[in-house]
């Protein structure tokens with residue numbers, strides 16, 4: 001039996017910060033090849049600092065995307081009884097097709113600011129999204145810096161929210177026909193599926209930075225707080241969150257990979273013309289219990 005060894009690529013990696021509240025562009029790397037250990041460590045460090053990293057002009061098979069992603073962690077696998085976006089097709093694939101074409105998820109509509117899998121017990125730590133086909137207009141993706149959103153809160157708000165726990169209800173388990181709600185006020189009705197409260201202010205497991213851990217629209221409930229008070233507080237925090245000074249808007253090119261920290265950012269996708277094709281591939285990494 002013979003083995004071929006592929007020498008890791010050590011090249012000249014360069015990370016250039018974006019002129020934005022988060023993000024860095026990584027050049028000098030061909031992601032389809034195994035990177036040298038020093039490169040992997042540089043990328044990990046940079047993600048911690050910039051929250052999202054953009055790799056340009058890459059060309060990858062699904063297998064190469066998975067290979068690259070898993071240098072940074074194990075794959076995210078949701079519990080059997082907690083559906084996530086990709087469960088809808090009935091097949092949980094490690095490479096999720098985010099597309100308006102057959103077999104894809106999320107269609108062509110707007111996707112409001114969210115962090116993936118927040119309603120699961122161990123939300124994913126990070127994701128990679130690779131652009132294969134992109135419309136000429138629309139479908140930009142925005143990433144928002146949740147550490148900055150936290151740091152810019154008034155001191156008294158920081159104190160008020162310091163120890164609160166929030167349940168984010170699974171949007172995939174909504175009762176059919178139930179009107180959209182951004183706050184659950186009918187807490188006297190028992191919930192029939194498992195829920196997983198997380199700290200409203202979480203601590204980043206590597207950098208130690210504080211994060212305002214809250215989706216923009218998904219139905220939530222603050223544990224142990226009276227409904228009106230909770231709804232008002234969440235509405236105020238959401239108004240604060242959604243500010244241009246906190247986010248970066250990414251205009252996709254074919255071959256881009258965006259690697260984002262799913263613990264410290266939200267992302268939002270613009271709608272696009274249903275007649276154009278948009279095909280991206282996503283790989284998500286496992287995360288720990290938020291603290």
Ligand SMILES: O=C(O)CCC(=O)C(=O)O
Pocket residue numbers: 098106111116129139140141267268269280282
């Ligand atoms: O379509 C996009 O740009 C982002 C979709 C999304 O939210 C995701 O893949 O998690």
Ligand SMILES: [Fe+2]
Pocket residue numbers: 114115116267
């Ligand atoms: Fe997402």
